[in-house]
Amino acid sequence: MATRAARKAKKAAKQPVSHRTWALGYLAVAAVMFAVYQYALPWEGLPLPIYDFLQLWLPPSSVNEALVYVICALGLNIVVGYAGLLDLGYVAFWAIGGYSAGWFMSNFFEQWKFHGLSSVATTEPGLHINFWLVLVIGGAVCAFFGVVIGAPTLRLKSDYLALVTLGFGEIIPQIFFNGENINGFNLSNGTKGITRLDPIPTGVKDLGPFDFGSKFVVFVLLAAIMVFISLQLRRGRLGRAWLAIREDELAASMMGVPLMRTKLASYAVGAVAGGIGGVAFATHVDGVYAERFNFSISIFLLAMVVLGGMGNVWGVILGAFILAWVNSTGLPALGDTFNSQFGTEVDFPSFTFLLFGLVLILMILFKREGLIPESRLRLVLHEGDADEELKPAHEEEK
Amino acid sequence: MTLSNELVLDATNISVQFGGLLAVNDVSFNIPKKSVVSLIGPNGAGKTTFFNVLTGLYKPSEGKVMFGDREITDLPPHKIASIGLARTFQNIRLFGLMTAEENLMVAMHSHLKSGIASTILRTPRQRKEEKEALDTAREILDFVGIGKWASEYARNLSYGDQRRLEVARALALKPEILLLDEPTAGMNPQESGVFVDFVHRVRDARDVAILLIEHDMSVVMSVSERITVLDRGEKIAEGSPEEIRSNQRVIEAYLGKAASEGRGK
Ligand SMILES: Nc1ncnc2c1ncn2[C@@H]1O[C@H](COP(=O)(O)OP(=O)(O)OP(=O)(O)O)[C@@H](O)[C@H]1O
Ligand SMILES: [Mg+2]
Numbered sequence: 027m028a029t030r031a032a033r034k035a036k037k038a039a040k041q042p043v044s045h046r047t048w049a050l051g052y053l054a055v056a057a058v059m060f061a062v063y064q065y066a067l068p069w070e071g072l073p074l075p076i077y078d079f080l081q082l083w084l085p086p087s088s089v090n091e092a093l094v095y096v097i098c099a100l101g102l103n104i105v106v107g108y109a110g111l112l113d114l115g116y117v118a119f120w121a122i123g124g125y126s127a128g129w130f131m132s133n134f135f136e137q138w139k140f141h142g143l144s145s146v147a148t149t150e151p152g153l154h155i156n157f158w159l160v161l162v163i164g165g166a167v168c169a170f171f172g173v174v175i176g177a178p179t180l181r182l183k184s185d186y187l188a189l190v191t192l193g194f195g196e197i198i199p200q201i202f203f204n205g206e207n208i209n210g211f212n213l214s215n216g217t218k219g220i221t222r223l224d225p226i227p228t229g230v231k232d233l234g235p236f237d238f239g240s241k242f243v244v245f246v247l248l249a250a251i252m253v254f255i256s257l258q259l260r261r262g263r264l265g266r267a268w269l270a271i272r273e274d275e276l277a278a279s280m281m282g283v284p285l286m287r288t289k290l291a292s293y294a295v296g297a298v299a300g301g302i303g304g305v306a307f308a309t310h311v312d313g314v315y316a317e318r319f320n321f322s323i324s325i326f327l328l329a330m331v332v333l334g335g336m337g338n339v340w341g342v343i344l345g346a347f348i349l350a351w352v353n354s355t356g357l358p359a360l361g362d363t364f365n366s367q368f369g370t371e372v373d374f375p376s377f378t379f380l381l382f383g384l385v386l387i388l389m390i391l392f393k394r395e396g397l398i399p400e401s402r403l404r405l406v407l408h409e410g411d412a413d414e415e416l417k418p419a420h421e422e423e424k
Numbered sequence: 425m426t427l428s429n430e431l432v433l434d435a436t437n438i439s440v441q442f443g444g445l446l447a448v449n450d451v452s453f454n455i456p457k458k459s460v461v462s463l464i465g466p467n468g469a470g471k472t473t474f475f476n477v478l479t480g481l482y483k484p485s486e487g488k489v490m491f492g493d494r495e496i497t498d499l500p501p502h503k504i505a506s507i508g509l510a511r512t513f514q515n516i517r518l519f520g521l522m523t524a525e526e527n528l529m530v531a532m533h534s535h536l537k538s539g540i541a542s543t544i545l546r547t548p549r550q551r552k553e554e555k556e557a558l559d560t561a562r563e564i565l566d567f568v569g570i571g572k573w574a575s576e577y578a579r580n581l582s583y584g585d586q587r588r589l590e591v592a593r594a595l596a597l598k599p600e601i602l603l604l605d606e607p608t609a610g611m612n613p614q615e616s617g618v619f620v621d622f623v624h625r626v627r628d629a630r631d632v633a634i635l636l637i638e639h640d641m642s643v644v645m646s647v648s649e650r651i652t653v654l655d656r657g658e659k660i661a662e663g664s665p666e667e668i669r670s671n672q673r674v675i676e677a678y679l680g681k682a683a684s685e686g687r688g689k
Binding site (some may be wrong): 254255258259262263264265266267269270273274276277278279280281282283284285291295400403 | 466471479481500501502503505506511513517518519520521522525529531533535536538539540544545546550554577593594597608631
């Protein structure tokens with residue numbers, strides 16, 4: 027009896043949780059965190075130890091930064107997880123999105139003056155366009171570049187594709203890095219970067235760089251939109267074609283799926299998310315700095331997708347959040363605690379990449395489907411268990 | 425039954441070269457409307473290669489392929505598939521981690537219209553289209569007899585059902601020609617017998633011409649209206665089952681192979 031109940035429980039645990047449940051969970055966690063940042067942290071009566079604990083282990087700025095990673099990882103998931111294309115240069119889209127924000131939401135282009143539904147004073151020089159429109163612009167510019175870079179490269183076999191995207195991810199940030207004087211035109215302000223961006227208008231109040239609580243809501247919303255887009259596409263004509271290409275490219279083309287167009291679509295949709303993430307990141311750090319868009323971010327995002335579970339949006343959210351948090355807060359905080367406890371001076375953050383490399387290797391070796399696997403993948407990677415479970419089900423039906 | 429004079433497909437003087445190997449050598453071949461014709465020959469004769477030329481996977485070094493009055497020699501595979509040439513694979517190539525009905529809906533891709541925006545917004549038109557596609561998929565699955573596995577992952581189906589699913593997926597393309605590459609491979613004689621009826625049923629109900637590559641002679645002889653024999657890339661005979669049965673070159677091609685295999689032992 028007991029064993030039967032246990033088996034039943036095991037079976038129930040194997041049932042994939044529905045997207046609706048996940049979505050509610052996501053919103054619930056977001057609501058709690060918002061309450062903490064907006065009301066608990068500023069509250070006078072909050073006991074000091076709790077305040078210190080939160081500031082050390084879950085500071086609002088690091089949570090917001092993690093959300094930017096979540097947005098981008100969701101985009102990369104469409105390319106890597108859905109369509110099965112390896113993209114090693116995703117940071118390029120992040121950079122393009124970032125500079126879109128820099129160009130259209132600051133005084134940077136002093137020589138011009140244009141205000142588009144912006145909340146800043148009309149006397150300000152430069153291009154000032156409403157943040158929400160800039161999201162659209164950044165996304166569109168990235169989609170454009172996604173198609174431009176994708177069209178010639180997506181014909182290549184996947185290994186070559188990885189190399190070309192890697193090159194692309196190096197070139198774009200370099201252009202911004204050296205873009206201070208392109209025939210006399212200052213495109214990017216070079217190493218100095220673009221600082222001071224317009225606040226985010228919300229209708230109620232303008233959100234500046236330190237409105238962590240409200241910006242948290244904005245970022246949660248952007249991530250939720252990406253989840254929505256991912257899930258909707260996944261369950262439609264295009265998503266099926268992506269999956270078919272991931273499964274068997276040749277068979278897909280023999281069944282009438284145009285490979286180039288379909289891959290390009292995944293690349294473009296993924297790029298849009300990169301652009302939106304880039305715009306969000308720029309408002310988060312209140313500036314755009316070329317040296318921040320380096321190769322390691324592409325790898326970092328890829329690791330997030332792999333850790334969370336390729337093809338599963340909820341897994342990717344978790345993976346992105348965990349890794350981003352470890353990177354920005356977890357390791358430094360652990361280091362501080364460790365060093366003050368033992369009087370040592372170990373530089374914990376310098377071990378970031380060692381740790382990520384280790385995580386990647388361990389995941390590939392022991393849990394390739396990720397923390398929260400796509401339900402389909404669970405089927406292959408644990409073939410043994412799957413066979414047990416599925417065969418009897420067949421028999422019963424007959 | 426006499427063959428129609430009207431051709432759905434006409435391939436003339438096709439040659440395919442792989443390095444020094446002439447895998448298909450100056451083969452002309454046509455498919456009459458609503459016919460069941462077969463391509464046979466010893467292993468390595470070039471049958472699958474010829475298939476791959478028809479479906480656009482290989483470009484022939486010589487010759488051209490006409491589909492109705494449209495030349496398709498240089499069209500990309502997905503185009504050829506979408507205008508009405510559907511195939512199955514010698515070694516099953518289903519989308520294993522997709523359900524049976526999803527497999528069919530992939531094949532309907534080129535007939536569906538929803539784009540990115542309408543899919544994200546789930547417009548009424550998109551929903552209607554999806555629902556119709558799903559209904560069609562289920563209907564085809566019922567037709568081939570695996571309707572009850574509609575929402576099962578393809579990789580979980582039995583071998584025979586996977587073969588059926590491959591045919592169903594090809595039918596989902598609404599083809600005018602169905603190309604079957606050794607569909608009875610791995611079936612027992614009884615299953616093969618059922619298959620013969622199935623082929624006729626498909627042809628009649630779905631209005632397609634069928635080109636069959638087949639090793640099982642009992643299937644070939646009972647199902648085909650015309651048989652073409654390839655040997656080492658060349659067409660050595662073509663005719664009705666009776667003609668082929670008594671054709672000296674065909675017997676030699678097969679017996680010669682058997683004899684050389686005998687020597688090898
Ligand atoms: N892509 C390729 N590259 C090089 N050689 C090839 C290729 N495809 C097929 N061949 C060769 O062409 C010849 C014909 O192969 P094909 O697969 O068409 O034979 P077949 O008649 O289908 O045989 P079987 O009955 O074994 O399926 C073989 O010698 C094979 O090795
Ligand atoms: Mg073959």
